[in-house]
Amino acid sequence: MNTLFFNGKLLSFADGEDYKIIDNGAVAVAGSSIVYAGRKTDPGYDDSLRGIDFDREIDLKGKLIMPGFKNCHTHSGMTFLRSAADDMKLDDWLNKQIFPREAHLTEEDIYYATILAVMEYLSGGVTEICEMYLTPDSIDRAVQDTGIRCVQCGCMNNFSQSPEKLRDWYDRLNKGSDLSSFRIGIHAEYTCSEELLKETADVVHELKAPLYLHMSETASEVQGCRERHGGLSPVEYLDSLGLFDHGAVFFHGVHVSDDDIGIMKSRNIAVITNPASNIKLASGIAPIDRYQKEGILLGIGTDGPASNNCLDMFREMFLTSALAKLRENDAAAVDAADVLRMACSDGARAIGTPECDSLKAGKKADIVVLDLSYPNMQPENNIVKNIVYSGSKQNVYLTMVDGVIRYEDGEYKIGFGREEIYKEVKKTAERINREAGFA
């Protein structure tokens, strides 16, 4: 399948530089890759397209074409729990509402609940997710069956998954299509015994793999670790066990010390921020301005739909900037352009898929088209600020992943009907409420 987009505004990111927008832009896609992105009138356009038969030539009529959003931390399978429990103390929420229900989940439940999330991603311009949930095999199937790109990681802890299982998934799930990959991951410091962490360090060393994990999300988590481990923060403690010897990806990173940041820099650790979840659960605001100044690579995620409750990168972009401004007491902190680069480009590199970070020849064709002809995108004083501060899922016109259009003008192209998926997830929610004694 080859697709030519023409007559659009083309927004992309040069390496390490600011974004740029060009009019009369064209993007040519052959198979899963971009073969040309630039002005139609530039030299190279004709050469790049020579010999390619396009199945579709799409006149964008001035719409904006740009790299898709990367939702760099989520638990997609938790859609069945959306709005089932909110407005509660964090401990009650987790221990009395979430864990008792999750205990009844099957692989098949998570398959359908993940597909529901994928529908929301696609209609919100998300082309890639970094996923952490309980059943990597059925999640992998959901990803392959719907065609979204997914970097999956383990969420091993004392109660589920194991180093052997992580090794097994790592071997098997990295052999499939380009769309889906698997990384070594643990739930968090506070849910893993030292023995388990040491075994994980062995796996990390053997595979020379970065570790993906929830890190320093709440103040009490950090305090608990310091109490248990001779004053060490979670960052210090896990680093002392060698777990970051091949890098790491931290989800949250809200409560960190200067010493933590020193380790993060020396180990090349990336941070994924989840601002909506962090405020709704009263966890705090991550020091994004500081991270930027320290040169730490940043991505943005929604976290799972049980805590957020929606999977909307527009909301997260606004919050990444606005909460940084609030935290620093400085309306100039964390610029919109930096936030858009995190959401579309830096995030892809943070989670280990640099091949998806921009629109240029040789990169993967993970693309979103935004319709600027909505009132919230007018006037076009600054398109990037419009997207980050005023953008909405309403503006998403088309989402392409790996060269395949998966959402276009309100219609999903994923091989499932809406009603089929809604019915399955409703069934799951109802059955689990019964089994867990909530109904």
Add this chain to the structure above:
Amino acid sequence: MNTLFFNGKLLSFADGEDYKIIDNGAVAVAGSSIVYAGRKTDPGYDDSLRGIDFDREIDLKGKLIMPGFKNCHTHSGMTFLRSAADDMKLDDWLNKQIFPREAHLTEEDIYYATILAVMEYLSGGVTEICEMYLTPDSIDRAVQDTGIRCVQCGCMNNFSQSPEKLRDWYDRLNKGSDLSSFRIGIHAEYTCSEELLKETADVVHELKAPLYLHMSETASEVQGCRERHGGLSPVEYLDSLGLFDHGAVFFHGVHVSDDDIGIMKSRNIAVITNPASNIKLASGIAPIDRYQKEGILLGIGTDGPASNNCLDMFREMFLTSALAKLRENDAAAVDAADVLRMACSDGARAIGTPECDSLKAGKKADIVVLDLSYPNMQPENNIVKNIVYSGSKQNVYLTMVDGVIRYEDGEYKIGFGREEIYKEVKKTAERINREAGFA
């Protein structure tokens, strides 16, 4: 024009009580008013509809029908400034970017810029706004011409408007249609001389009118007042001048003391919170949880598009709850149901239009229909939490104001084409950039 909605989920608020949702709900509208809202099978349905010829009978097919959102604080005409200046210190933003441009505005500029905002309101389910900007006459025209409901107030200060003008607008603009009304309003304490404030107190007393104004938005505003006025806060100072003798509506109310709250309770003062603007401008988080506990009536607003930058009540609802949770360090603070009631019902009463606060016979037909068949609204574990925490403008299917459908399934019914309005506002933005020396 008479309209019958049937086969919907009907959400409404009983006086002072929690919301309720009923299936197989019907809402009958005759002229500008609701004549029936309830189950189609309830006694009273047939009686209520007797003798009414319906121009349209709309099968909602399970969609949700509820009171429209009330955007209780905005400066609609600032759309021409959207994304023209962000990511700056507040003082630089106001003094170097906003004020110099506003100096070049004409009545006609504001007319079109307001219509652009109205389009965004209607496609976001907003049926009523509380508007404060520079040219009440052309704003009134924009409101009448597009059919949104608008409570307008003055923004008098040392540099524009005057007590005489407020009196004149009060007399003239309250005589027109039900859609539009005018209230006595000043910009804020810090932009008005004591002489002007005393003259305003005379107007307030003569008309027995509540005063609408920006209040205690930033810490420095409060500190400045205390320095200028013998330690009095803005609330105390203005109250000492008699300005709240007939009540008041405070926009923002971020930084208040216990004494301030005492005055607010004794004067029956309502507060409109603007959470997105308050964090983006690094102003702070209003004490919504405290206000609730003190029984202060609350509404929600977007503030203007120059600071926010979008006019999206879904974002504001999420933030009203989530920021309260962050502020109180308590994930149980400020429940979703309370927030929805603020956005749809309490807000209407706060700004002085109790006739628009719910769907029941005799109330104004200000209605929004939400389409729940989007993935972000599934599963329906709790529809109200879905709306407040996961809702998006994408879900708005229909908006009716004063009995007239103004937005339906992506189409505006306001007598203007999109392109016409976009062109006018673009022209304004470009001309003012030139005149103010920015281009």
